[in-house]
Amino acid sequence: MNLVPLFVAVPLAAAFIIPLLGIWWKKSGEVLAPVCTAALAIMAIVQTGAPASVHHMGGWAPPVGIAMVSDGLSTLLLIAINIVAFVSIIFSLKYMKVYTGLTKYYALFMLMVAGMNGVVLSGDLFNIYVFLEIASIASYALVAFGVDAEELEAGFKYLILGSVASVMLLFAIGTVYAVTGSLNMADVAREISVRFGTSMNPALLLAGAMFLMGFGLKAALVPFHAWLPDAHPSAPAPISAMLSGVVIKSLGIYAICRVFFHVFGVASGAGGSVIYANSMIAFAVLSIVLGGVLAIGQWDYKRLLAYSSIGQVGYIMLGIGVGARVLATGGQLSVAALAILGGLFHLINHAAFKSLLFLSSGAVQHATGTRDMKQLGGLRETMPITSWTINLGALSIAGVPPFSGFWSKLIIIIATIKAGHFVIAAVAMAFAFVTLAYYVKVQREVIFGSVTKLVERAREVPALMYVPLIILAIVCVGFGLLYPVIGARILEPARDALMNGTEYIQLVLG
Amino acid sequence: MTVYFLCVVLLTMGLYCLVAKKNIVKKVIGIVIMDYAVNLYLIIIGYKTGGVAPIIEADMPLSTLERFVDPLPQALVLTSIVIGLGVMSLMVAMCIRLYEKHGTFDMSVISKLRG
Numbered sequence: 001m002n003l004v005p006l007f008v009a010v011p012l013a014a015a016f017i018i019p020l021l022g023i024w025w026k027k028s029g030e031v032l033a034p035v036c037t038a039a040l041a042i043m044a045i046v047q048t049g050a051p052a053s054v055h056h057m058g059g060w061a062p063p064v065g066i067a068m069v070s071d072g073l074s075t076l077l078l079i080a081i082n083i084v085a086f087v088s089i090i091f092s093l094k095y096m097k098v099y100t101g102l103t104k105y106y107a108l109f110m111l112m113v114a115g116m117n118g119v120v121l122s123g124d125l126f127n128i129y130v131f132l133e134i135a136s137i138a139s140y141a142l143v144a145f146g147v148d149a150e151e152l153e154a155g156f157k158y159l160i161l162g163s164v165a166s167v168m169l170l171f172a173i174g175t176v177y178a179v180t181g182s183l184n185m186a187d188v189a190r191e192i193s194v195r196f197g198t199s200m201n202p203a204l205l206l207a208g209a210m211f212l213m214g215f216g217l218k219a220a221l222v223p224f225h226a227w228l229p230d231a232h233p234s235a236p237a238p239i240s241a242m243l244s245g246v247v248i249k250s251l252g253i254y255a256i257c258r259v260f261f262h263v264f265g266v267a268s269g270a271g272g273s274v275i276y277a278n279s280m281i282a283f284a285v286l287s288i289v290l291g292g293v294l295a296i297g298q299w300d301y302k303r304l305l306a307y308s309s310i311g312q313v314g315y316i317m318l319g320i321g322v323g324a325r326v327l328a329t330g331g332q333l334s335v336a337a338l339a340i341l342g343g344l345f346h347l348i349n350h351a352a353f354k355s356l357l358f359l360s361s362g363a364v365q366h367a368t369g370t371r372d373m374k375q376l377g378g379l380r381e382t383m384p385i386t387s388w389t390i391n392l393g394a395l396s397i398a399g400v401p402p403f404s405g406f407w408s409k410l411i412i413i414i415a416t417i418k419a420g421h422f423v424i425a426a427v428a429m430a431f432a433f434v435t436l437a438y439y440v441k442v443q444r445e446v447i448f449g450s451v452t453k454l455v456e457r458a459r460e461v462p463a464l465m466y467v468p469l470i471i472l473a474i475v476c477v478g479f480g481l482l483y484p485v486i487g488a489r490i491l492e493p494a495r496d497a498l499m500n501g502t503e504y505i506q507l508v509l510g
Numbered sequence: 511m512t513v514y515f516l517c518v519v520l521l522t523m524g525l526y527c528l529v530a531k532k533n534i535v536k537k538v539i540g541i542v543i544m545d546y547a548v549n550l551y552l553i554i555i556g557y558k559t560g561g562v563a564p565i566i567e568a569d570m571p572l573s574t575l576e577r578f579v580d581p582l583p584q585a586l587v588l589t590s591i592v593i594g595l596g597v598m599s600l601m602v603a604m605c606i607r608l609y610e611k612h613g614t615f616d617m618s619v620i621s622k623l624r625g
């Protein structure tokens with residue numbers, strides 16, 4: 001049986017049924033949402049072994065009909081989205097008790113999952129836009145879910161900037177349609193390569209710039225990052241984990257990869273591809289530098305994590321951008337493969353450890369009532385399990401050797417050196433140490449040090465909250481130690497799918 | 511060509527309104543103007559002088575078939591309007607909540623976060 005449409009249908013149906021049942025049955029969300037996300041997580045794991053497939057919606061073949069395409073790259077994102085969604089929902093069960101209107105929370109959460117699954121599975125540009133809007137609208141509402149002054153302001157800011165991004169994307173999609181006469185991504189890609197070859201079309205360049213701006217804003221790359229440091233800390237912790245862990249990646253990084261590699265044909269050196277690749281690298285380096293510099297000075301635990309997200313997304317983009325540049329300039333294929341593999345590996349690693357850290361910040365806030373690092377300290381005395389998971393997450397993201405973050409950053413930096421960008425590699429390496437520095441600060445201020453008054457009164461969080469932390473900590477360690485399994489099963493198919501644009505066209509159009 | 515240019519002018523006007531105005535309701539209006547500029551752009555892409563609705567009947571002359579307008583941009587615009595409505599209602603709802611908290615629509619008074 002083909003599982004692909006269910007990834008969108010199940011959460012969408014759940015988002016509809018939860019508030020409907022919620023009228024009579026207050027616990028509908030708390031029962032249905034974990035069941036659905038667990039099913040989705042299992043489906044995503046099952047999907048990893050499956051070969052690339054295309055599902056024709058309503059039986060209409062592309063380019064006329066809408067297709068859902070599941071290839072290696074989609075599978076990678078599906079794994080990240082659905083597993084993080086599952087652990088976040090489990091964490092929500094206890095954590096969200098203090099809020100009211102919980103059926104709405106679970107409905108919006110499922111809507112967000114449906115939108116993200118839709119984005120990574122859609123084979124049609126306009127459908128990507130629609131699913132992206134579904135996920136975005138749900139996340140705007142979830143950021144402001146606390147309806148306090150700060151949450152509302154952050155949500156409003158995110159909403160305004162997100163809407164600008166959506167307008168840019170729709171403009172770009174319209175332009176692409178005007179030039180090629182199609183919206184199916186494979187069909188557009190074929191049309192572009194047949195009609196323009198390696199020459200540059202100015203209208204497509206405009207569309208490319210708009211796409212980079214729109215998706216770059218959703219991914220919070222640096223010139224477009226202003227919303228993230230407000231939105232991520234203000235949201236409830238499970239939503240912060242979703243936003244930082246997977247939303248910025250599926251709506252931003254994934255969409256950039258898909259559009260530029262498979263539609264604009266960056267991998268095959270189509271017109272303007274060097275410009276796109278160079279801008280990706282430029283945004284990436286800016287993100288790494290600014291995210292790192294701003295993270296050091298933060299004393300709000302969640303805000304520090306949010307700035308760190310900007311820097312880490314920069315690393316992901318650097319891997320992808322260097323790979324794109326090597327492919328576009330006709331360099332060595334092995335170097336490009338290494339760079340892209342590093343970027344994708346860092347993507348899935350970051351999904352694991354950043355959602356772990358944000359959930360742990362929620363646990364700390366739940367237990368002590370604060371996220372100001374000056375008022376925290378000595379957490380290992382009163383909350384040993386949470387402290388250990390924070391430790392593991394911080395070591396992974398800081399790039400300490402046996403853990404996952406070390407390997408992915410190492411691969412990205414080696415590939416950057418091999419591609420001949422020595423200065424960029426030096427910057428990336430220097431800011432890897434900056435990352436280490438601010439996570440050492442987290443460890444010193446939160447976990448070790450003398451026990452403060454707030455921490456003294458704190459108790460270890462209930463099992464429903466620390467079990468998700470333990471699951472994610474195991475995943476973090478597992479990604480570092482079991483690379484051969486993860487690499488062959490998830491990462492290499494994703495890399496191959498990304499690098500072979502022609503294969504994608506053949507897969508969809510037959 | 512002029513219509514496309516005017517479309518971009520409208521888009522820039524919306525963007526200016528969004529950036530320059532301090533009143534959050536005016537910012538919302540800026541977003542809506544931008545949204546409609548893009549909708550207009552999509553409509554212009556599919557526009558055809560003297561076009562007819564693309565409904566095929568059994569014995570249609572070729573000259574009529576050639577005058578069919580492209581229905582796809584219109585479908586896109588319909589979807590986009592619906593999405594725009596959803597976003598706008600969320601924006602207005604947040605504006606009302608912000609007004610309840612602060613008693614003002616002025617962003618410089620509301621703004622406490624550092625960005």
